[in-house]
Amino acid sequence: MKPVLFSFNDAELQKFVMDMGEPKFRAAQIRDWLQRGAPDAASMKNLPANLREKLDLVAQTLPVKIVKKLQSGDGETTKFLLELNDAEQIECVLMRTTYGNSVCVSSQAGCAMGCKFCASTLLGLKRNLTPDEIYSQILVAQWELRNGDVKIRANGDANNNDVSHIVVMGTGEPLQNTENVIGFLERANSELNISWRRMTVSTCGIVPGIYDLIKWGRPINLAVSLHAPTDELRSTIMPINNKYKIAEVLTAADEFTNLHNRQLMIEYILLGKKDKNGETILYNCTPEYAETLSKLLTGKNCMVNLIPWNAVDERDFVSPSGNAVHRFQDILIKNGIHTRIRRERGTDIGSACGQLRLNNKKD
Numbered sequence: 001m002k003p004v005l006f007s008f009n010d011a012e013l014q015k016f017v018m019d020m021g022e023p024k025f026r027a028a029q030i031r032d033w034l035q036r037g038a039p040d041a042a043s044m045k046n047l048p049a050n051l052r053e054k055l056d057l058v059a060q061t062l063p064v065k066i067v068k069k070l071q072s073g074d075g076e077t078t079k080f081l082l083e084l085n086d087a088e089q090i091e092c093v094l095m096r097t098t099y100g101n102s103v104c105v106s107s108q109a110g111c112a113m114g115c116k117f118c119a120s121t122l123l124g125l126k127r128n129l130t131p132d133e134i135y136s137q138i139l140v141a142q143w144e145l146r147n148g149d150v151k152i153r154a155n156g157d158a159n160n161n162d163v164s165h166i167v168v169m170g171t172g173e174p175l176q177n178t179e180n181v182i183g184f185l186e187r188a189n190s191e192l193n194i195s196w197r198r199m200t201v202s203t204c205g206i207v208p209g210i211y212d213l214i215k216w217g218r219p220i221n222l223a224v225s226l227h228a229p230t231d232e233l234r235s236t237i238m239p240i241n242n243k244y245k246i247a248e249v250l251t252a253a254d255e256f257t258n259l260h261n262r263q264l265m266i267e268y269i270l271l272g273k274k275d276k277n278g279e280t281i282l283y284n285c286t287p288e289y290a291e292t293l294s295k296l297l298t299g300k301n302c303m304v305n306l307i308p309w310n311a312v313d314e315r316d317f318v319s320p321s322g323n324a325v326h327r328f329q330d331i332l333i334k335n336g337i338h339t340r341i342r343r344e345r346g347t348d349i350g351s352a353c354g355q356l357r358l359n360n361k362k363d
């Protein structure tokens with residue numbers, strides 16, 4: 001396993017460089033490239049060619065390496081399959097939007113939560129990611145924005161090539177790795193100047209983790225993956241519901257969002273199933289469930305993001321029809337619940353979170 005330059009502190013980096021027979025000032029030059037997300041020493045243009053070659057032989061720049069990069073046809077979305085130093089794989093996604101450049105990062109390799117519709121949990125939890133490993137996903141995206149082939153920039157602004165928004169919603173449950181996620185967000189705020197209000201942490205409903213965020217006290221956004229309006233239904237697709245019931249999760253989430261005067265994000269994947277005759281039936285998105293969900297959320301400061309399900313070969317759900325999706329949304333809106341249908345980004349480059357990693361394992 002090669003040493004990772006990014007993980008050295010300044011004194012360690014200087015020692016490493018001087019042990020290679022190089023002057024001390026090279027360490028500062030290397031640090032500057034690392035902060036910009038240089039994927040290898042070959043990209044460090046102001047270093048002598050022989051040092052770049054030597055460095056690439058003996059060390060790795062970041063704690064994540066790009067294994068695969070997929071660009072959507074419209075150029076707005078880039079997905080990265082990344083390998084960690086111990087050969088575990090994770091994904092991150094860069095989305096160029098009208099409001100800025102948003103990166104969805106992973107917080108764990110694999111996931112222990114076992115949600116029945118999700119690809120990321122099929123191989124179980126491998127391990128928590130370190131703050132460095134989460135932070136490096138932002139640097140990979142930042143490098144892509146500044147040096148990649150796609151020239152689309154948010155708001156058409158050619159200078160807008162920085163990451164402006166962070167969503168911790170990739171592989172893993174962030175609140176099973178709260179300390180490292182907080183460490184990462186603190187660094188992104190202080191070193192990349194990304195404001196708290198442009199950060200979102202998503203949870204499947206780890207109640208003590210939500211209280212940890214309350215104790216931490218930063219005014220970030222919170223998203224709860226709800227996916228069902230009753231405990232009975234939710235427990236069939238999300239095992240975590242056997243531990244923390246919907247009422248408990250929403251009470252903690254309300255406390256968090258009221259403290260910071262933020263709107264709570266509710267994520268709701270719309271699932272269908274095939275019946276014995278091969279007909280699609282609605283699983284969690286019948287009109288009755290839309291009414292139940294409306295009652296559950298009435299009076300809350302929240303936004304429901306409806307996400308039509310993305311196919312995962314290993315799972316036996318199907319995507320409901322466009323009509324069913326719109327009918328579900330119409331009922332929520334009629335009942336006064338802020339609701340939008342999440343625009344699917346990059347469906348041409350692999351859909352659900354975790355699929356890129358899974359498909360690569362099958363190659």
Ligand code: SF4
Nearest residue numbers: 111113115118121172
């Ligand atoms: S949906 Fe999120 S919490 Fe659930 S298994 Fe997938 S990655 Fe884990």
